[in-house]
Structures are given as structure tokens and as C-alpha cells.
Amino acid sequence: MKKTEPLFSSFFSLLWLISMLCAVWSGLLHLPQASRYGLMRLSSWSPSVAHYYSAAALLCLGTYGFVVWRMEGRNTHRLTRCGLVRVILLLALAVTGLAMILHNMPDFSLFGVAYTVVKLLHLACALALLPLLIYRLCRGWAGGYGWLCPRKEPDDCCRASGRGKKKA
Amino acid sequence: MGKRLLVQRRTFLKVAAGTAGLTLAGASPLLAGSAHLGGSGGDYATVIDIDRCNGCGACVAACRARNLEGLPVPSEPFPEPYPAWVRTKDWSDRKDETDRLTPYNWLFIQSCTITEKGETRRIFLPRRCLHCLNPQCVTLCPTGALHQSYEGAVYTSRSLCLGDGPCDRACPWGIPQRQPGVGPYLGLAPKYLGNGLMFKCDYCKDLLAEGKAPACVDACPQRAMRTGPRAEMVKLAQDMAAERGGDVFGLKENGGTNTIYVSSVQFRDIEANMLRQGQVGHGKPSLRPAGASMGKENSLLQGVLLAPAIGAALAGVRLWRDKQKRRKS
Numbered sequence: 001m002k003k004t005e006p007l008f009s010s011f012f013s014l015l016w017l018i019s020m021l022c023a024v025w026s027g028l029l030h031l032p033q034a035s036r037y038g039l040m041r042l043s044s045w046s047p048s049v050a051h052y053y054s055a056a057a058l059l060c061l062g063t064y065g066f067v068v069w070r071m072e073g074r075n076t077h078r079l080t081r082c083g084l085v086r087v088i089l090l091l092a093l094a095v096t097g098l099a100m101i102l103h104n105m106p107d108f109s110l111f112g113v114a115y116t117v118v119k120l121l122h123l124a125c126a127l128a129l130l131p132l133l134i135y136r137l138c139r140g141w142a143g144g145y146g147w148l149c150p151r152k153e154p155d156d157c158c159r160a161s162g163r164g165k166k167k168a
Numbered sequence: 169m170g171k172r173l174l175v176q177r178r179t180f181l182k183v184a185a186g187t188a189g190l191t192l193a194g195a196s197p198l199l200a201g202s203a204h205l206g207g208s209g210g211d212y213a214t215v216i217d218i219d220r221c222n223g224c225g226a227c228v229a230a231c232r233a234r235n236l237e238g239l240p241v242p243s244e245p246f247p248e249p250y251p252a253w254v255r256t257k258d259w260s261d262r263k264d265e266t267d268r269l270t271p272y273n274w275l276f277i278q279s280c281t282i283t284e285k286g287e288t289r290r291i292f293l294p295r296r297c298l299h300c301l302n303p304q305c306v307t308l309c310p311t312g313a314l315h316q317s318y319e320g321a322v323y324t325s326r327s328l329c330l331g332d333g334p335c336d337r338a339c340p341w342g343i344p345q346r347q348p349g350v351g352p353y354l355g356l357a358p359k360y361l362g363n364g365l366m367f368k369c370d371y372c373k374d375l376l377a378e379g380k381a382p383a384c385v386d387a388c389p390q391r392a393m394r395t396g397p398r399a400e401m402v403k404l405a406q407d408m409a410a411e412r413g414g415d416v417f418g419l420k421e422n423g424g425t426n427t428i429y430v431s432s433v434q435f436r437d438i439e440a441n442m443l444r445q446g447q448v449g450h451g452k453p454s455l456r457p458a459g460a461s462m463g464k465e466n467s468l469l470q471g472v473l474l475a476p477a478i479g480a481a482l483a484g485v486r487l488w489r490d491k492q493k494r495r496k497s
Contacts, residue, residue: 031310032332033361036254048308052468056475063479064486071487101472104462106302106423107208109316114205116312116328123310 083147211320218431220392223292230387242349247358268451271347321371330362340458
């Protein structure tokens with residue numbers, strides 16, 4: 001079934017996985033439960049620095065992935081419905097993350113409830129990725145496609161998004 | 169049909185991008201109620217003249233008169249937090265304590281005796297939240313319960329605070345104070361999540377938004393405190409310090425604060441005397457000069473912003489290599 005050459009190498013996937021795990025880990029360390037249950041002591045170092053590095057890596061890899069897909073893979077690969085939801089969540093994470101980075105700058109602030117909305121949206125999108133990943137893994141084990149599938153193949157993972165489905 | 173779908177998607181993307189842009193620019197229709205959503209802010213700062221303050225306590229009384237009644241009453245018995253090392257300290261039976269910061273006392277007079285040029289004098293410092301320009305407590309609050317207003321007030325939203333965030337540890341002066349048994353955590357899983365509410369001076373944000381001075385400033389009979397636009401107050405503080413050959417605290421500390429102390433005595437001397445006389449401790453903040461908040465993180469900004477460009481460049485390299493490969497084959 002999966003005869004089409006994958007768009008991204010396993011090295012790219014590995015880098016993405018490491019960056020994502022690092023982002024999730026450093027993100028979770030921002031939650032008070034991390035220090036409450038002894039996962040980390042906030043006084044020793046700031047998880048924000050690790051979060052910044054992993055965000056930079058994800059932005060780099062994400063842009064790389066998007067450009068490669070756009071220029072080379074658009075005609076051969078399409079997003080599954082799972083993949084589309086994931087892309088939307090990642091975009092929301094990037095936008096809210098960049099907004100928070102800007103807020104951390106000394107000369108720029110998001111005031112009042114705007115900052116809360118941005119922050120909670122970032123957290124919600126990050127948490128929503130987990131059930132999506134579990135769902136995708138389950139479908140993957142069942143033999144379906146993951147985030148991308150070949151255009152000519154019917155998407156038996158999570159049903160293709162409208163445009164791709166039509167072309168398929 | 170395909171073209172129609174494409175147009176619809178393009179329209180959707182345009183609308184989404186526009187909304188995101190407007191939100192970041194501070195003009196989202198969703199949040200039209202807030203006048204200012206983002207920007208550099210119109211900070212109001214308070215200059216506190218230490219040489220004028222005689223420690224009468226009028227500011228403390230005014231603060232308590234304004235805030236004490238509105239504070240929530242804890243429900244007892246308090247939930248026993250898990251694990252056991254999570255500390256809880258009830259302040260509700262010590263509401264009258266005014267010689268330190270507590271959840272029920274957001275301003276106190278810190279004092280010490282200092283000998284200068286053979287003359288001994290008593291120094292009084294009204295201490296409360298300094299309302300940093302770039303507060304870590306706001307940045308690190310996981311639930312977004314701490315806010316910064318356009319006028320520069322840093323305040324807690326009691327409907328969002330779970331009371332176990334890192335704000336008290338993140339604050340270089342340990343200003344926020346915790347009271348267990350109150351707040352939204354009681355309705356969640358109080359044993360495992362949350363630990364009460366964090367309280368601190370809110371700079372009388374409502375008064376400030378109306379263009380009025382905070383209650384403590386208004387109550388000072390010595391006129392030792394003055395509130396106004398930060399740029400003006402900074403100049404005033406610098407002029408006052410230059411006149412007396414004194415010192416200013418709050419211009420650079422933690423990246424700058426909206427509470428600026430001016431004194432004819434150097435603040436490091438005041439700090440040293442306070443430490444010697446046991447005036448610094450829990451609820452009795454120091455005057456330690458803290459570096460710019462989030463300085464380390466902000467130094468990484470360029471890297472984060474450059475990352476997509478690097479990704480695009482790498483993709484370009486890969487596309488070029490693929491093209492070469494295709495040509496050869």
C-alpha cells in the first residue's frame with residue numbers, strides 16, 4: 001500500500017520528534033505540577049530557555065517541511081484529516097507562542113485578558129496534540145496513513161480532507 | 169467545484185490571517201471590550217521619597233480600607249494538599265498583622281536605623297509590589313491569572329488563580345502572598361491541584377485606569393509619594409537624586425519598575441542595615457538589585473525569528489539537490 005517514496009527522511013522525522021519532545025517536556029515544566037510533584041525545581045534553572053530552543057528548532061523544521069511539501073510533494077502527497085488538524089494546531093501554537101515571546105520582550109506587552117487568551121490557547125492547542133497523536137498512532141497500527149498520504153491512494157487513516165479526497 | 173473550493177480556502181486563510189493580525193495588533197472584534205490589547209503601554213509610575221516618609225502608616229491604612237473587605241473568606245477546614253511537602257499557611261486569623269506583607273496586607277512600612285556621617289536616623293520604606301515593566305510573575309503564571317494593565321499595574325485575576333504557580337518564587341522580591349482555602353481550586357481537585365489564591369498589591373488599577381492616583385499615594389500626608397506618567401516620574405526621581413547626591417531604586421532593577429524609590433542614602437547601605445537589623449525575610453522583601461527579567465530568553469529572540477528563514481534556506485538546498493539528481497537521472 002505504502003509504495004510511494006516518503007517526502008521526508010527518517011533523519012528529519014527524528015529531528016522533529018526530538019524537538020517536539022523537548023518542547024513538550026519544557027512546556028510541561030512550566031506547569032506548577034512540575035515542581036509540586038518533584039519533576040523539577042524552578043529555582044535551579046528556567047525551562048523557558050529550553051522551550052525557546054525547541055520552538056526555534058520546530059519553526060525551522062516546520063518551515064522546511066512546508067516548503068518541501070509545497071514545492072515537491074503537493075502533487076504527490078496530501079494531508080489526511082488528522083494531518084490537517086495537526087497543521088492547524090501547530091500553526092495556532094506557533095502564532096500564540098510568538099505572541100508570548102513578543103510579550104516577554106521589555107518594550108511590548110499583551111494587556112489584561114488578551115494575554116490570558118493567548119496563553120490558554122497555547123496550552124489548549126499543545127494538550128490537544130496528545131489525543132490526536134494517540135489517534136494517529138492507533139490508525140497507523142491499523143495500517144492506515146499518518147499525517148500525509150499519497151494523492152492517488154484513498155485515505156484509509158482518518159479520511160482525506162475535502163480537496164484531496166476529490167482529486168483522489 | 170475544485171476552483172470554488174480553492175477560492176473558499178483562500179478566502180478562509182485570508183480571513184484567518186487577518187483576524188490573527190488584528191488580534192496581535194490589538195483590534196480584534198472578539199475582544200473589543202478591552203481598550204488596549206498590546207503595545208508598549210502608557211505606564212504610570214510612583215516615586216516614593218524615602219527622605220520624606222516618616223512611617224506614619226497612613227498609606228497602609230488606606231490600602232487596607234480599600235482592599236481588606238473585598239478579600240474572600242477561606243472555607244475551613246483547608247484541603248490537605250498532596251504531596252506533604254506542599255506548604256500551606258493560613259493568614260485569615262492574622263488579618264491585623266501590618267508589619268509584613270501577607271495576603272491581607274499588601275503594603276507595609278519597612279524600617280531600619282542608619283548612621284551616616286555620625287548622625288543616626290530612622291529610614292522608612294513603604295513596601296509593596298513594585299509593578300515591574302516586564303514582570304516574570306505574569307510571564308510564568310501557567311493559568312494566565314496574572315495580568316499587566318495598560319497603565320502598568322500587575323494584578324491577579326481571582327477567577328483564574330490556582331495558587332500554586334511560580335509567581336512568588338519568580339518575583340525577585342517574593343512579593344505575592346498565598347492564602348489557602350480560597351479560590352477556584354476548591355471546585356477542582358484541591359488535594360492535588362492548586363493551593364489557594366495569590367494576593368498582592370494591584371496598584372489600585374481601577375483608580376489608575378480613571379487617571380487617579382492609587383489609594384496609598386492619595387493618603388500620604390507627607391506627600392512622599394507621587395504618581396504620574398513613567399517618563400515624567402523617572403525624570404523627577406533622577407532630578408531629586410541628583411539634587412541630594414542620593415540614589416534611585418527601580419530604574420533598572422528587574423528591567424525597570426513602576427515603583428521608584430529615591431533616597432539621599434545609598435540603597436545598598438539601606439539594604440545592608442535592614443539585613444543586619446533582621447528586617448528582611450518572609451514577607452519582608454529585600455532591596456536586592458535584580459537583573460533584567462527574561463533577559464536570557466529575550467537574547468534568544470533573534471534565533472527564534474531566524475529559524476523559519478533557516479528552514480526555508482535548508483529546504484531550498486534540498487530542492488536544488490533533488491533537481492540536480494533528477495537532471496542526472
